Amino acid sequence: MTRVLLAAIMHEANSFAKTPAPIAHYERQGVFTGDAVVARYADTRTEMAGFLEQARAEGWWIATPIAVPCAPAGPMSDAAFALFRDTLAAGVRAAMPLDGVLLALHGSCVVQSEPDGDGALAQAVRDIVGPDVPICISLDPHSNVSDRLAGAVNAISAYRTHPHTDHKEAGLRAAVMLTRALAGEIRPRVHFARGHQMRGFDSSRTGPPDGPMHRALRLARRMEAEDGDVLEVSLQSGYVMCDVWHVGPSVAVTANGDHPRFAALARRMLRLAWDERAADTVKLISVGEAIAEARAVPPGPGPIVMSDFGDAPGGGGYGDATHLLRALLDAPFENTVFLSLADAGSVRAAVAAGVGAIVSLSLGGHTAPEHGGGPIADDFEVLAVSDGVFTHEGPYTPGVIGHFGPSVLLWCRGVRIVVTTYQRNIVDLAQLRIFGIQPEDCGLIAIKCMDAFRAAFTPIARAVIVCESGGVCSRVQTTLTWQHTRRPIWPLDDDALVAAAAGYDA
Numbered sequence: 001m002t003r004v005l006l007a008a009i010m011h012e013a014n015s016f017a018k019t020p021a022p023i024a025h026y027e028r029q030g031v032f033t034g035d036a037v038v039a040r041y042a043d044t045r046t047e048m049a050g051f052l053e054q055a056r057a058e059g060w061w062i063a064t065p066i067a068v069p070c071a072p073a074g075p076m077s078d079a080a081f082a083l084f085r086d087t088l089a090a091g092v093r094a095a096m097p098l099d100g101v102l103l104a105l106h107g108s109c110v111v112q113s114e115p116d117g118d119g120a121l122a123q124a125v126r127d128i129v130g131p132d133v134p135i136c137i138s139l140d141p142h143s144n145v146s147d148r149l150a151g152a153v154n155a156i157s158a159y160r161t162h163p164h165t166d167h168k169e170a171g172l173r174a175a176v177m178l179t180r181a182l183a184g185e186i187r188p189r190v191h192f193a194r195g196h197q198m199r200g201f202d203s204s205r206t207g208p209p210d211g212p213m214h215r216a217l218r219l220a221r222r223m224e225a226e227d228g229d230v231l232e233v234s235l236q237s238g239y240v241m242c243d244v245w246h247v248g249p250s251v252a253v254t255a256n257g258d259h260p261r262f263a264a265l266a267r268r269m270l271r272l273a274w275d276e277r278a279a280d281t282v283k284l285i286s287v288g289e290a291i292a293e294a295r296a297v298p299p300g301p302g303p304i305v306m307s308d309f310g311d312a313p314g315g316g317g318y319g320d321a322t323h324l325l326r327a328l329l330d331a332p333f334e335n336t337v338f339l340s341l342a343d344a345g346s347v348r349a350a351v352a353a354g355v356g357a358i359v360s361l362s363l364g365g366h367t368a369p370e371h372g373g374g375p376i377a378d379d380f381e382v383l384a385v386s387d388g389v390f391t392h393e394g395p396y397t398p399g400v401i402g403h404f405g406p407s408v409l410l411w412c413r414g415v416r417i418v419v420t421t422y423q424r425n426i427v428d429l430a431q432l433r434i435f436g437i438q439p440e441d442c443g444l445i446a447i448k449c450m451d452a453f454r455a456a457f458t459p460i461a462r463a464v465i466v467c468e469s470g471g472v473c474s475r476v477q478t479t480l481t482w483q484h485t486r487r488p489i490w491p492l493d494d495d496a497l498v499a500a501a502a503g504y505d506a
């Protein structure tokens with residue numbers, strides 16, 4: 001019987017965030033081991049669900065030692081990384097002899113003392129299984145792929161949508177490549193190249209109908225169609241919040257065997273990324289500009305959705321920056337909801353006071369007042385209390401269960417405010433519904449997210465406005481503090497200098 005190991009260890013790190021993410025950060029979102037992985041993931045639309053579907057279809061014997069879902073934050077703590085890596089490695093050893101391995105990684109797992117967590121995980125598996133067992137992986141396109149990661153695996157398949165709605169398809173593609181390798185049809189090898197820029201491919205956005213990512217995806221599919229030995233051209237736009245040497249866009253061409261033409265395809269794709277480096281379809285504006293823009297939106301059905309890019313938990317933001325909330329309290333819109341502020345102390349105080357009580361709080365802004373504003377001192381009415389557990393409706397990973405931790409819905413000066421114990425990216429309408437709020441009926445919904453919210457929120461929105469509050473995901477601030485990335489690199493260094501280093505003509 002064919003023996004295959006399936007595992008997922010996913011982390012997206014903002015290496016500028018002050019505090020490392022401890023084991024508890026992952027455990028409260030759900031770390032599963034053994035048979036519990038199958039039970040939890042089989043009915044989702046995750047990459048693990050794609051792995052499991054292929055395993056069932058092929059009748060593989062499977063081992064599922066660990067699945068850690070993606071819960072973006074600061075760097076993973078050394079203790080969490082050691083636990084996950086050692087659980088994975090023990091699972092691999094116990095399952096030997098293996099015929100193949102499928103791994104779902106994120107690609108931007110910075111660890112406290114290890115800038116390349118993904119590479120370290122893949123290499124740990126390779127060291128145990130030896131050189132001849134195929135390892136196929138899926139990635140988020142917001143990956144900074146290291147040479148070690150690309151060198152340790154046989155096939156790479158990143159999602160092709162952003163907001164991401166094709167996790168399962170990426171997992172299936174990796175699993176199909178593994179199936180063909182196990183049948184002896186192909187000998188998959190990764191041919192890899194990295195660009196000379198920190199971001200590119202419009203950060204993988206596929207929302208804009210004819211943006212740079214669509215052009216790159218079309219070229220990728222054409223490269224596959226024109227050469228039967230090109231199995232997958234995987235695009236990674238990079239994840240700019242990581243201060244690591246290997247930051248930035250890369251292309252992984254998974255091909256049948258070795259030939260210089262495969263790496264040439266990767267370099268050709270990166271030249272396209274360079275030529276379109278300045279193409280960015282999201283214009284970030286200040287909080288004040290966002291409020292003014294919202295005032296100018298004509299009346300009509302559906303809410304105005306206003307997102308704070310700078311404090312997005314999905315980008316490792318603390319989720320407690322207050323600039324945007326303060327602006328809305330000072331000039332509220334009709335029927336406004338703010339989702340959410342992470343402030344465990346305020347939640348405890350509001351829960352103790354009980355529904356209907358008025359509590360005086362110093363709300364939010366405790367982690368880093370210099371990044372997006374300090375606490376708001378005011379009186380708040382407690383409207384509702386919740387355990388903060390929600391199940392994604394989709395289209396972003398439907399079926400996945402998320403945890404805000406104990407949470408409350410507060411009222412202050414015309415604004416309903418969700419306050420949670422843990423910070424969470426806002427990507428799903430269920431995150432409002434658990435507080436008794438029907439998002440379709442709101443006038444204005446203010447959230448914290450970079451781009452992922454668009455899949456669920458754009459279809460119901462009268463207008464979408466994205467601003468930067470100055471939080472730790474803010475592009476402007478982070479570009480000032482890079483210490484570890486390779487140089488020269490765009491946009492930190494002069495275009496001509498980077499182009500000369502890259503060997504690009506003008």
Ligand SMILES: [Zn+2]
Pocket residue numbers: 140141142164
């Ligand atoms: Zn992503």
